[in-house]
Amino acid sequence: xxxxxxxxxxxxxxxxxxxxxxxxxxxxxxxxxxxxxxxxxxxxxxxxxxxxxxxxxxxxxxxxxxxxxxxxxxxxxxxxxxxxxxxxxxxxxxxxxxxxxxxxxxxxxxxxxxxxxxxxxxxxxxxxxxxxxxxxxxxxxxxxxxxxxxxxxxxxxxxxxxxxxxxxxxxxxxxxxxxxxxxxxxxxxxxxxxxxxxxxxxxxxxxxxxxxxxxxxxxxxxxxxxxxxxxxxxxxxxxxxxxxxxxxxxxxxxxxxxxxxxxxxxxxxxxxxxxxxxxxxxxxxxxxxxxxxxxxxxxxxxxxxxxxxxxxxxxxxxxxxxxxxxxxxxxxxxxxxxxxxxxxxxxxxxxxxxxxxx
Ligand code: BGC
Numbered sequence: 001x002x003x004x005x006x007x008x009x010x011x012x013x014x015x016x017x018x019x020x021x022x023x024x025x026x027x028x029x030x031x032x033x034x035x036x037x038x039x040x041x042x043x044x045x046x047x048x049x050x051x052x053x054x055x056x057x058x059x060x061x062x063x064x065x066x067x068x069x070x071x072x073x074x075x076x077x078x079x080x081x082x083x084x085x086x087x088x089x090x091x092x093x094x095x096x097x098x099x100x101x102x103x104x105x106x107x108x109x110x111x112x113x114x115x116x117x118x119x120x121x122x123x124x125x126x127x128x129x130x131x132x133x134x135x136x137x138x139x140x141x142x143x144x145x146x147x148x149x150x151x152x153x154x155x156x157x158x159x160x161x162x163x164x165x166x167x168x169x170x171x172x173x174x175x176x177x178x179x180x181x182x183x184x185x186x187x188x189x190x191x192x193x194x195x196x197x198x199x200x201x202x203x204x205x206x207x208x209x210x211x212x213x214x215x216x217x218x219x220x221x222x223x224x225x226x227x228x229x230x231x232x233x234x235x236x237x238x239x240x241x242x243x244x245x246x247x248x249x250x251x252x253x254x255x256x257x258x259x260x261x262x263x264x265x266x267x268x269x270x271x272x273x274x275x276x277x278x279x280x281x282x283x284x285x286x287x288x289x290x291x292x293x294x295x296x297x298x299x300x301x302x303x304x305x306x307x308x309x310x311x312x313x314x315x316x317x318x319x320x321x322x323x324x325x326x327x328x329x330x331x332x333x334x335x336x337x338x339x340x341x342x343x344x345x346x347x348x349x350x351x352x353x354x355x356x357x358x
Contacts, residue, residue: 007033009136009165011129016041016048017069023124025069030136030163035059036354038163043072044121045082045140045159047189049309050169052354055282062283064190064318066308073122077302077313078188081121082159083114085144085151086338087186088260088295088327091219095330097152097339098180104150109217114188116149120157121188130162135170137162146179153179153342167354175346182330183340185348190299190318191285193278198316199299200241203277206234206296210262212326212335213250219328220335224262232259237277240298240319256300256316260326262293267336270349274321282358288351289323292336296321323350 009032016027025043037059039049048066051059065079066072075081093104093112104112114121125140137160144155160172173185192199209228212220227233231243231251244256251257265271273294276285287294297320306313326335340346 008133009033009131009163011131011136011138013129016043019043019069019073019124025124026127028127028129028138030138030161032136032163032167033165034167036163036167038161038169040138040140040161041069041072042125042127042140043069044075044123045125045142046072046075046121047080047161047169047187050189050352052167052283053356055356055358060195060281061309062191062193062195062285064192064302064308064313071308075121077190077299077306078114078121079190079308081188082140082185083188083322084120084157084183084185085115085149085155086112086182086330087114087184087188087322087324089113089219091217091328091331095182097182097330100152102150102152111217111219118149120144120185125159135162135164151181153177153181155181155183157185159185169352169354171350173346173348175340176342177340178342180339180341182338183346184325184329184338185346186291186322186324187350188320188322189352190302190320191276192318193276193283193285194281196311198241199319200244200316201239201279202319203237203279204234204240205237205275206261207272208261208263209233209235210264211250212260212262212293214253214259216253218253218258220260220326220332222332222334232257234274237275241316244298254300257296257298258300260293260295260324262326265292267292268347270351273323277357282356284355284357286353286355287321287323288353290347290349291323291325293326294321294323295327323348
């Protein structure tokens with residue numbers, strides 16, 4: 001597909017439907033001076049589309065998603081969504097903060113998953129655009145009230161998307177609370193760099209071989225395990241599907257990869273989480289994060305009934321690398337804390353970096 005490329009990064013605002021409550025939703029199309037294009041909607045602060053070049057200069061949309069707002073109102077697989085207040089699982093839908101026990105919706109067996117029935121992926125965010133000669137962006141803000149989905153404290157959240165001329169989509173989160181709460185924000189984009197079929201043939205490289213294994217309820221056991229030499233070892237690039245059916249107790253529990261990798265690094269240091277190459281198109285995606293780890297999720301439960309952008313989705317249609325703290329950290333004191341006090345500011349940054357190999 002050819003497109004006209006302007007020298008200045010641009011932001012274009014278009015209508016994207018109306019919610020059942022009557023909120024008008026817009027899409028924000030960010031285009032950089034190389035023609036890379038990211039579309040964000042202010043429902044769920046969702047990354048709806050991401051068009052990057054292949055080795056022949058052809059643009060294609062490399063994220064799973066839908067064409068209309070109606071589909072995003074349910075969005076059962078969380079395509080492109082901003083996840084909060086707490087990404088991933090809180091065991092038994094409960095945790096204790098400052099001596100008080102809080103109860104959350106159990107929407108994943110007995111676990112609380114991705115912030116509840118009306119998590120940040122289902123909220124209407126306020127949006128304002130920003131751009132300069134090097135980048136185009138949109139800044140989304142949300143006030144999650146005290147008691148929202150059971151969480152304590154009024155939480156003011158900011159999610160910024162900036163598409164830079166050097167082909168990075170930077171996502172920056174900040175949050176402040178007026179009562180101690182737990183926060184673990186992430187972006188839940190699913191990638192398929194060839195825009196069709198499954199992504200099992202993409203080459204994946206993950207620099208760390210440390211993992212937090214899970215029990216049969218998908219909750220971390222508390223162990224940090226060295227997985228060098230196992231199916232979970234991606235320290236040397238290999239196809240995502242190469243070992244996905246290996247006889248491995250952890251793969252069996254997850255129905256594929258659905259696990260948190262863990263880094264040993266200084267708090268807040270930006271580092272490479274994962275690098276993916278799709279050999280046919282030559283597209284390369286690198287994902288950086290300041291978080292101490294990330295969930296590798298190979299789309300094991302994407303329903304065959306989901307379709308969008310002229311595609312039928314299904315199992316392994318895309319993969320996610322979701323930067324975050326260790327799941328269930330509110331109940332697992334051996335892991336880095338996810339508590340946010342009124343004196344602190346939560347910050348987290350991730351980057352999707354695009355390039356090609358011939
Ligand atoms: C979780 C999966 C879950 C999926 C929902 C991922 O972040 O790790 O277990 O099924 O989100 O789309």
